[in-house]
Amino acid sequence: MNFKDILIQIQNSQVETFCLVPDLLTKNGTKLLARKRRGLYWIWTRLTIEELKNTATRVNTMEVPIAKLVNQRAGLNNICSIVKNDFRIVYNGIGGYKGSNPSFGLRERILQELNCMDHRTGTLNIKNRNFDNADWAVSFFDFDDPSNLGIIKKLKSENPYTAFANDLETLWRLEFGHPILCRY
Numbered sequence: 001m002n003f004k005d006i007l008i009q010i011q012n013s014q015v016e017t018f019c020l021v022p023d024l025l026t027k028n029g030t031k032l033l034a035r036k037r038r039g040l041y042w043i044w045t046r047l048t049i050e051e052l053k054n055t056a057t058r059v060n061t062m063e064v065p066i067a068k069l070v071n072q073r074a075g076l077n078n079i080c081s082i083v084k085n086d087f088r089i090v091y092n093g094i095g096g097y098k099g100s101n102p103s104f105g106l107r108e109r110i111l112q113e114l115n116c117m118d119h120r121t122g123t124l125n126i127k128n129r130n131f132d133n134a135d136w137a138v139s140f141f142d143f144d145d146p147s148n149l150g151i152i153k154k155l156k157s158e159n160p161y162t163a164f165a166n167d168l169e170t171l172w173r174l175e176f177g178h179p180i181l182c183r184y
Contacts, residue, residue, distance in 0.1 A: 002154075007175050009151045010168065014042060014141040018084055021114060021126070021136040036105035037144045038096025038161040040169060042179070043113060043124060044087035044137040049074050052090075052180075055129060062122040064091075064181055066129075073180050080177030087137045091124060091181040092172065094165040096143070110138055124181065 019032050045052070053074070055066035073079055082089045095109025114136075115127040126136055143152055143161045157163040173179070 003171055004175065006151060006154050007168070007172055009154075010040065010141045010172065011176060013148055013151065014040065014139045015082075015084060016139075017141075018044070018087075018137055018139045021133040021138060024110070024138055025114075025133065033107045033110070033140055033142065034144075035107050036097070036103075037107060037142050038165070039106045039140055039142045039144070040094055040165065040172070041092065041106060041110050041113075041138060041140040042089050043091040043110075043126075043181075044084070044139065045090050045135055046087045047131070047135050058125075063125050064122060064183060066124070066181060069181055069183065078177055080173070080179045082176060085137075089176075089179050091179045092169060093182075094169050096161055096165070098162050106140060106142060110140065122183070 017032070024032055049070055052070045053067055055070075057063050057065045057067065080089045091113070093109065093113070095104075095106040097104055112121065113124045113126065114133075116123040116125055117128060127133070142148060143165070152160050155164050173182070
């Protein structure tokens, strides 16, 4: 199994799903990404590093400490530098159910990154930090989308999401750079 080849195909596929956050939040957003799916996601912004350096984080929460991370990492060599339409990738993760009961999916995890006030949940919490949604975009790789079946088959697993999602998230970062807002 050639993971580099798989990662390049995942990268090419996910870039094609790029959509602005306001588009994802509309009623038509479920046409972009159906509910209760499994996969990887990327969050993009067109905000500058300087704008991100001044982002407040609520105390006693698991919110991603945007200002802290940007101040520590700005200028480092291995930060992801992928850009599309003036947006750059700043975060990536995985989302979806692990067993056979699709109770929580990729779309729901992305929405949680955008708007989650639960103090226990690690999230960017974009909406509640007074960012303009138009400055943010998302993209994703949906393990359950039939158009990705050729890529998924290369993983040679009966349950590729459970077996490989965590590894693919890490391997993608090693190949394409670590998004500046990912804590780990």
